[in-house]
């Protein structure tokens with residue numbers, strides 16, 4: 248397996264960390280980044296100061312701005328934001344050989360189409376099998392070689408196992424799965440609930456409220472996933488509960504941090520505008536609501552987050568709205 252070539256696309260925190268993962272697993276790795284400064288720094292200093300400050304990328308791997316060069320590989324990993332994934336895959340289409348698997352590492356749902364990342368692979372790269380990587384894992388922790396366990400899901404279970412075997416190392420433990428819908432909905436929705444949890448913390452509403460919000464958010468995530476055909480057990484795993492626990496409690500999470508800023512009363516536009524850190528939940532909230540409405544699913548927390556982000560609702564009104572909803576039985 249040592250001859251396996253891996254092309255990683257995305258010069259941000261996650262793309263860089265995943266290139267390191269594949270290199271640690273013994274693969275021959277080329278990372279593509281669109282920013283020539285990132286390519287140059289990776290090649291010369293072996294660092295990515297903008298996205299992984301203070302981390303030396305050891306073992307080293309190749310870096311390029313040439314899409315075709317990175318696409319000449321046996322496994323491709325797409326690690327750009329969810330809303331940029333279709334554009335990347337479209338650009339890659341001319342360069343990817345038939346049958347080469349594409350592992351998408353973004354956590355989100357596409358705006359305008361409500362498409363999951365695997366659906367985008369199928370549309371833009373027909374004949375190349377799609378897989379997704381998700382689960383509790385901060386790029387910084389992964390790059391530092393701290394222990395992490397994630398889910399690799401593909402409709403073809405053998406492919407999920409082959410990809411897991413290609414990436415495993417003593418600090419990176421992938422679990423194979425076939426429920427691509429459940430893994431993707433969990434990974435996308437946990438970001439929205441992390442924003443909500445951050446708002447609770449930033450507003451000073453207390454640890455009890457944060458725990459209640461997280462549990463009800465988890466119920467919400469499960470409702471949407473099941474409506475889309477996911478298996479309930481998937482939500483209990485790394486890509487559902489595991490990632491929700493991480494992202495809804497840790498200030499390392501950009502989504503949780505965005506929520507804290509909103510809860511503290513800082514303007515949403517300043518927290519999400521140009522130069523702000525990526526928080527995928529800010530894109531996912533409204534898409535998830537759209538999907539939920541189409542499938543007859545109620546997502547009150549996601550609805551509140553979407554309304555607060557859009558400036559249609561104040562934090563206090565959102566909290567009051569959630570606390571005064573009609574009483575219902577738990578578990579529904």
Ligand SMILES: NC(=O)C1=CN([C@@H]2O[C@H](COP(=O)(O)OP(=O)(O)OC[C@H]3O[C@@H](n4cnc5c(N)ncnc54)[C@H](OP(=O)(O)O)[C@@H]3O)[C@@H](O)[C@H]2O)C=CC1
Nearest residue numbers: 258259260261262282326327328329331353354385386525
């Ligand atoms: N960071 C983490 O801990 C984890 C992140 N993820 C997921 O990975 C995805 C990427 O996140 P992350 O790497 O952290 O984000 P970053 O903000 O760290 O980096 C984003 C990268 O994507 C590049 N990019 C943005 N738009 C495009 C485009 N249209 N074409 C090509 N490249 C583009 C950026 O390039 P430029 O600098 O030129 O703008 C940058 O290199 C997200 O979906 C996130 O949820 C998943 C697990 C962990």
Ligand SMILES: O=C(CO)COP(=O)(O)O
Nearest residue numbers: 382383384385500501502
């Ligand atoms: O997905 C992640 C951890 O699993 C990263 O979370 P943030 O994007 O909120 O930083």
